[in-house]
Amino acid sequence: MLDNPLPKVGVSACLLGQPVRYDGGHKRDTFIMGPLSEHLEFISICPETGIGLGVPRPTIRLMGNIEHPRLVGTADTSMDVTDKMEAYAEQQSRQLNNLCGYILKKDSPSCGMERVKVFNASGKNPARKGSGIFARILMQNNPLLPVEEEGRLNDVVLRENFINRIYVLQRWHRLLWNGINAASLIEFHTVHKYLVMAHSQASYQRLGRLLSDLSHRDLELLSQDYIAELMHTLKRRVTRQRHVNVLQHIMGYLKKSIDSDDKAELSGAIASYRRGETPLIVPITLLRHYFRRHHDAYMERQIYLWPHPDKLGLRNSI
Template structure:
């Protein structure tokens, strides 16, 4: 990585005092852990459409026809910000094509990704998506998007970061003269990482890549591949899938290891499968053997280093 990865973020999450109450929701993971590796583009949609801080709180309101509007939350208020928010979101998202991820503020009627309160005649339902984030996801469906609250979950955090770094490498590939060989090499590097997330989709995307030469446009293929790649990686990695990947990698060293070494590695993988060991334990031993008995295909697999080790994301798996 030659430069920091472009990632969007709700401005309140980097400590800017832009919330309706004049405060912020600084996200420690973003500022302490991610910041050394990414370049944040901070956006506060509500400030961007001209609202002050502090300001009256906003909420999503659904009318009898099902249309959802962004309004001041004061009971009976008719002040509507829907048109201005949607216009801003459409224009701003078009400027964010280079982003490799986005962290949004949970529960916000502008930025929330899920479970945002929607006020309707039949009561309040947590079924909404913030207006800005809805436009973001509609225009860039491949983009990794996560909420600050969900990033407290170790598995969701690891999944988000892995997707961000994957998209970054793919975007770097797209900036160079695009070749079939380059795309094939990219896919080869990610095979074990994809297997970690979804075995059914892993077996589907392989034939898709193999038929690359049937596409009249290599760029059209690459963009479709990107969408399928990022959709596959949205599936949470499972202990079962990790175990399959570890056992697959183990097979590369069968002829080199002594019976005792094979037994030790097999036992470590099984201990991980049963939840008695962290993922880092069998991976560390496999990486030790990879250094001693070099295999070119295995050595290039992003599975073993999908992001900088300094992020310590697999320590708790």
């Protein structure tokens, strides 16, 4: 599973430029096919062609009960592919348990993550309250999996958050692959400290309490609770102020090693970030610079300072 160091991420095939849409077209996404493609291994899936629908094909849509809509032909509602799609989604989503993330095509009755139109029984009055059938089952069967739609990834904060979670899940898979034990679980928790604190200090404390006494505990069950809470916490949007709090905490580790000029420079960079004048990468780069000059084994392991490849440029715009 981990021979290849790139995290595996499922992607709706049309976003990768594959001509699998109902009209033979695609929806190639420039961010996915640009920077992301160099750092992730894409697993391309088109659920509609996966269940045997051709290209081109009649369009389909969600219809009926909002909670349990059917997936039927737009022009011919007797064409009902719900059961086929559910069976396909069950089979695929269980096979894909080594994925670290998934990018879905928005608005699709098969792939859409949320706000997909569900038409009433007469085929009218669409309510944007549904999820694509494939997407719903994928998310139900893989609750830890970071899932986003390509449209939401235009939001730079959500984008950075999503990529962070992909790399966290990859490290978790590696931990399980190597055989989890009390020491490795505590080390995992330790290196993620500031990343978690940026999302929620209370969650960091709850996670710490979960690991506070590992003797006589079922490590497998406990680690499931741990990763569920962690992945849930990391979904929370991080505000600029929360980043500032974490940056100041981290700066505290340098108080005995850098002089007053360097402290002023670092404080200035954090203040400038807080005012929205510079992106997060500026104070982060300064902190890394000082930790290179003044080694600190604890801080050098903190994922918060190196959460994903710099080349992605994700912290250049938040």
